[in-house]
Amino acid sequence: MQKSNKNLLSQIPTKWAVALVLIAIGYALAQPVLNSKLGWNLPSVANLTGDSKGKGGAQDKSVDKDASTSSRNSTSDPKGSISKQDASAKSESKKESTQSDGSKGTATSSGAKSSKQTSSDKQQETKGASSNKPRGPPTSETDNASSSTEGLRYGLLKDVGGNRFVSPGGLIYGPGSQEGHRLKHLERHLDDQPNRSGPHGVFYGDMAQVIRWLDDTYERASAKAKGTSKKQEQDRLVLEAPFTKPIGYVGGQTGKRKGNPDAKKIRLVVEGKKVITAFPF
């Protein structure tokens, strides 16, 4: 084949041979540019001259690679969404494990302390993220929770509009308080305020756990269960319920003076089903 090519070239006039060589050089330079810019699949000079056994194979492979790359690019959305799904699935399973850790009916002291650290960490995130929204409901922790359980705040509270959220037990957390929202006010009781004069009840656990405890307090105290109490004044109702294990501790200056004793009761102040405040004592 190469021999017949040489014979053929020898029969062509010199000026034509020079022209052909120039064209070949021009084509060799333009071919990869045209292929990459215009998406063409022009064969290389080596392929045209029949020297394709080695390089041509590689070229074919590179074309395959390009094809596979472009096919990956063209299907990047489905792939991306899958990886996003994976990511969200991971984050969900992580959150679920966090929730299940904090979803015990009553807290043990050791368990409670570790869950308190978790809530403290979350609180720091919340504080940082919510600094721009002083009068709205909690944001970052809340948003994380809502994304994990299809719009349920803290995985429990149903958004009923008007910045109001309803717990599984029917308690309503809405706008109000100095913090702008009852949930924000409640979050103050996830951390101690050691400089605050008087007592400051601090819950163990996170908001989800606290919300469950408050539902439990409301249900038992409303039913006048053993050990509970109920005090009504005008529209306000103070409900108290005991717990078998510590659900928090007494902080503030009063708590500090007493060595931060465990709290095994919750006091819940409501107006109808609207939560005003709640704390352990």
Place this chain on the structure above:
Amino acid sequence: MNDPANAQPTLGTCPFCEQGEVRVRKCSDQCAGVHFFALCDECEAIWLKPDLQAERIFPDAENATCPICNADLFGSQARWATKQELHGTSWSEATSG
């Protein structure tokens, strides 16, 4: 807070919720002028007199307003009164801190 003049005096622990700190709220309004009342920072119980044994009232849970001028209870026109601001008023003797 370290400056005694800027300290926010307290009337004591709220007798209703038994947790909140009752302090004096200073509110100002064009009609009512500067006025004071006591407010629990936990349950929002309100006293119009500097006496925690006196009758208390409760603002609306979601739209709490000043019991005197009806402005937003936590609006920019209101804040916790300082010791200096209470000097010479009936609230001064009832508070400590």
